[in-house]
Amino acid sequence: MRASPPGPSPARFDLRAASVYAVLIRIGNSLQQNRFVRAWVRPEGGLPVLRRLSGLVGFLSFCVAAAAQNAPPQTQESPAQKVDLAAAPSEEMMRVYAQLRSLQGSDQWGIAEGAVWKRDAATFTFKDGRIAFAAPVGGRVLAAVFTGQGTFELDPPTAIDKQQIARFAKGPKLVDDFRQAVFFFTDSSWDELAKLVHVRAGGQAQAATKAIESAQRKYQEDFNDWWANQAKRNLTMRNLAARMLADLSDPSSRGFFLADFKTEHHDDLLYEISWNRDPLLLPYYNRDEEVTLVHYKRGEYYEWWAGFHVAEEYARAPHPEHRTLLAHCREERIDAEVDKSNHVSETAAMEFEVPSSPARVLPLNLDGVLRISSITGESGKKLSFIQEDRKLDSDPWVILPEPAAAGRVYKMKISYDEDSTRDSRIIHQEGQGLYFVGARESWYPSFGAFDDRTQFHLHFSSPKKFKFVATGRPLGSKKDKDSVESEWESEIPFSVVGFNYGDFVDKSQSDSKLTVTAYAGREPPDELKNLSAMMDMADLSQGPNRSQSIEAQTGIMRGGFNTASNAQYAAAEGYQAFKLFENYFGALPFKSISVTEQPVRGFAQSWPTLIFLPYDSLLDATTRNSLRLQDSAEAREFYNVAAVHEMSHQWWGHMVGWKTYHDQWLSEGFAEFSAALYIKASEPNKFKKFWDLKRKWLLNNNQAGHHPVDVGPLWLNFQLDAYLEPGNSFFLRYYKGSYVLEMLRTLMEDARSQNPDARFIAMMRDFVTTYTAKNASTEDFRRVVEKHMGEPMDWFFNEWVYGTETPHYDFSYDLKDAGPGKTLLHVSLSQSEVSDSFLMRVPLYVHVNGTPRLLGFLKVKGPNTATADVTLPIRPEKVTLDEYHSILSTVKQ
Secondary structure, eight states: OOOOOOOOOHHHHHHHHHHHHHHHHHHHHHHHHOHHHHHOOOTTOOOHHHHHHHHHHHHHHHHHHHHHHHOOSOBOOOOSOOOOGGGSOHHHHHHHHHHHHTOOEEEEEEEOSSEEEEETTEEEEEEEEEEEEEOOBTTBOOEEEEEEEEEEEEOOSSHHHHHHHHHHHSSSSEEEEEEEEEEEESSSHHHHHHHHSOOBSOOOHHHHHHHHHHHHHHHHHTSSOOHHHHHTTOOOBOOHHHHHHHHHTOTTOOOEEEEEEEESSSOEEEEEEESSSOOSBSTTSOOOOSEEEEEEETTTEEEEEEEEOOGGGGGTOSSOOOOOOSOEEEEEEEEEEEOTTOOEEEEEEEEEEOTTOOOSEEEOBOOTTEEEEEEEOTTSOBOEEEOOOTTSOOOOEEEOSSOOOTTOOEEEEEEEEEOOOGGGOSEEEEETTEEEEOOTTTSSOBSOTTTSOBEEEEEEEEETTSEEEESSEEEEEEEOSSEEEEEEEOSSOBSOOOEEEESEEEEEEEOSSOEEEEEEESSOBHHHHHHHHHHHHHHHHTOTTOSSOHHHHHOOOGGGOOSGGGHHHHHHHHHHHHHHHHHHHOOOSOOEEEEEEESSSSOOEEETTEEEEEGGGGSOHHHHHHTTSOOSHHHHHHHHHHHHHHHHTTTBTTTEEESSGGGTHHHHHHHHHHHHHHHHHHOGGGHHHHHHHHHHHHHSOOTTSOOHHHHSOGGGGGGGOBTTBTTHHHIIIIIIHHHHHHHHHHHHOOTTSSSTTHHHHHHHHHHHHHTTTEEEOHHHHHHHHHHHHTSOOHHHHHHHTSOOOOOEEEEEEEEEEOSTTOEEEEEEEEEESSOTTOEEEEEEEEEETTEEEEEEEEEEESSOEEEEEEEESSOOSEEEESTTOOSSSEEEO
């Protein structure tokens, strides 16, 4: 179907024709009166020039009249002169922001027939239809609406990304049709569209406004981090209008492109390119990729289908990385008050710099229920800022009075106060004297939790009757009538800070260099109290003649509903884990670690020097058994390793951070591996079972019928999750990530050394030393591994981090007499279910006097069989392949 253009107004063209005719007549009259023209006459009389001019006037008048009948609509004039927002007063910036918040349609439109629009890996083909444009703001056209018949094609740049999109598109490219698309942009999109279509006036502004407003309202009301929207599993995006303002006022920003469209077979899609700034979509994942594709069902779920760099970057490196922050906070002093009603109010003084951009509008990270009352600059002058209602896209943005200058250090003070509902509070009471601190990454302003690193100084005022602990080194505390004042300071630049408090019993274990203190609730949390009350009611309902109490009938042991009795055990376990990890990974500057109870079940977390453990991990094992909390092997393992896993995060996550979400396995995978080290040291008979459980989750079917390890590479992390398989990224980040490190440890093991792990320990300590108080990438870690392995390790990382293959091994051996006291060992190892280039070295063990000893490694490449003959000085009891299940594989032997 071809779109017919709306008819032009005849009066407009009549007027234009009359105007041109009048001008020509005036020119003719002027020439007749001109003395120079009058002098230019032939002797025989007459005015040939004027006669010719009169003829020209008549001819042009005829042409104008004809054009009035047949001319196309008026060609689009260039947008109004661009406003220099970089130098505009803040009041003007806020006025422009208000316009950006509610973009309007215009009558500018164009026929899109056969137009092909390339946006990096995506191609929009407008087969038939029209494109309507938004009215300019600040002299810029920033949105467009396509209606008609179009096709979207995404051709990802790498094999990894093609495999990822094939999960949803059933092929290496995604191709689908759409009938409407809304585009928002601050990049060169307007210029490109103006070349593709003939832009003209006379369009239906109201229809364009309706489509643009609908999209903006969706982003503002639904795609934010308000708790109700998160409960609906909506995606999160930055404030669109604020991002537009930031781009329009920063000449170094290349802007963004965002397409929102509903396809015929793949439902709603959002495609974004953010050329050299953090993305609008999924902003809290710490990423440096420019291209994003998200599939969503509003109010139900979203899936991250693609995320990669622009095509040109892959010509320089197979795994490009260039994570840089727009702004960096060097120091931050937080003065916070937690009042008797658990209400939070604060002032944060930030000292920051903007290293490489003359930006004026800076995004901040702060929970939406913390309402900013003022932001002031160095001189105390108020700065303008953006923060929408807490239920909307409330991410705050501060407007600097002038463009930022490289090398200059800025200061600002932000005052804010909690304005929350029962469901959105920063601190939730979960028992008598027990509190759950939420918004752990956003209770204070920052330029990116786990992304930026800052030297923090914390000052708290908290209720006097409770014990208060926070991240960093305690500087002192004092009490007054109703509150306690405490000061804390970070030993190194931290990527996140936090606190916990409550009516705690505390126990410690220490030496001259370290104190680990465990804080457990004096009273049980509400969940256990409510259970106990229900049991009492059930007892009463049975009457006085009951044969057994509910406690006896259910086996639930209420006498163990006391976490305080295990505080000393928690302190001792944390201390032992710290000392083990210190041996493997090197010393830390932290002199004290707080292990604190949080009154929620099954959720543990670690902040610098401050660990949050769920209350159920502080119950004794007998009580947990009676509550049926550890009926599965997975549950038992969680309770066995939760505390030590979190302790290891003092190295993995805090001492050394991760650069982007691709690299988060360097934190969670390393912490899970650290837990395995603790099991190996404390309960060596459970070491093999630990890895068996990891294999089970990685190599068995998930609820969608796929092996998580086959879905995609560890490298993709959160992209691997989907509506029907939400746990993929967890299994790979934690379990495969830990396996990668265990395989490296095994490959570096030297059975002849007094300490078989000496090379591995040297490597891990080097990694920590090199990246102390920094965020490392996978490629950074690979370079450290190569340094200590003494060989290129791209083969290993390509297979286990960037790849998805899992080998199967068939192993057999034969022992023969080789003379006096000697034995000839013949081994055969077949590798299968892998590609021709897949290379692995697999450990071989001989068992002597009941103890397995590492003999060496069998190297095999591709689906082949490797054999070897070894003369042994003794006859082993048996020979095994990968005795401790340290290689992620399946084995038949």
